[in-house]
Amino acid sequence: MSGSDTDSALLKISSGAAPATIADVLGTMQSIDNLLPNGDGLKWFNLLYMMVTKQVDGNPPAGGWKDATWLTRLDVVFAQFYFTAISSWLSQSSNTCSSWKALFEARFRPGIDRIQFALAGMNAHINHDLALALLQTDGDLDIVPDKTSPEHEDFESVNGLLEATLPEALQFLATGIVGELAQNTGKIGKLLAIWSVREARDLAWDFADHLRSLNGIVRDSALAAQDQVTGALGRSLLLAI
Numbered sequence: 001m002s003g004s005d006t007d008s009a010l011l012k013i014s015s016g017a018a019p020a021t022i023a024d025v026l027g028t029m030q031s032i033d034n035l036l037p038n039g040d041g042l043k044w045f046n047l048l049y050m051m052v053t054k055q056v057d058g059n060p061p062a063g064g065w066k067d068a069t070w071l072t073r074l075d076v077v078f079a080q081f082y083f084t085a086i087s088s089w090l091s092q093s094s095n096t097c098s099s100w101k102a103l104f105e106a107r108f109r110p111g112i113d114r115i116q117f118a119l120a121g122m123n124a125h126i127n128h129d130l131a132l133a134l135l136q137t138d139g140d141l142d143i144v145p146d147k148t149s150p151e152h153e154d155f156e157s158v159n160g161l162l163e164a165t166l167p168e169a170l171q172f173l174a175t176g177i178v179g180e181l182a183q184n185t186g187k188i189g190k191l192l193a194i195w196s197v198r199e200a201r202d203l204a205w206d207f208a209d210h211l212r213s214l215n216g217i218v219r220d221s222a223l224a225a226q227d228q229v230t231g232a233l234g235r236s237l238l239l240a241i
């Protein structure tokens with residue numbers, strides 16, 4: 001399949017019906033994984049995202065989630081931001097944010113390790129999309145959870161799970177892909193020193209709270225500034241280290 005044919009198919013997948021369940025999310029991610037060639041950097045973020053989504057879905061904390069409805073809704077809404085970013089880029093929309101452009105522009109650039117593509121995608125998705133996904137989810141369910149809420153407790157439980165899972169998942173991307181040469185696993189610690197999943201997610205929660213109090217041009221300016229910073233960090237993650 002040619003690059004243009006692949007992107008046409010990717011656009012069709014990413015712009016399909018919005019997912020309603022975690023199974024829908026994983027099904028779309030699996031379709032993207034099946035489509036993309038190994039030389040496409042987006043494949044490695046998508047694979048990492050699929051791996052950690054399965055971990056979160058399959059490993060609730062002891063006693064279960066405090067508000068499983070909220071967490072499931074957040075996971076589905078959050079994933080849709082990713083699918084929308086792909087379709088926006090492939091449709092050449094002027095609305096494609098700088099955060100995602102960092103990854104999309106580098107998809108076929110040589111000399112970038114799989115783990116770098118994966119973390120650049122996580123950077124865009126969490127630092128840019130998560131605050132907006134939190135606001136949408138809370139609006140859908142008509143709640144405003146604070147840091148003493150069951151929802152925040154679940155959020156922090158996911159932080160711990162991701163923090164424990166991410167190094168192992170990146171190790172797999174670096175060494176465990178059938179048919180791919182092992183890559184420099186010495187980069188994993190350096191990259192995780194630059195970018196922390198827990199810190200990024202906690203900042204996203206705080207940014208969502210900040211955005212609640214803003215509207216109009218002030219809100220737009222805050223989002224634009226966040227987008228530019230996230231894009232710059234994404235590009236730094238894709239540099240040779």
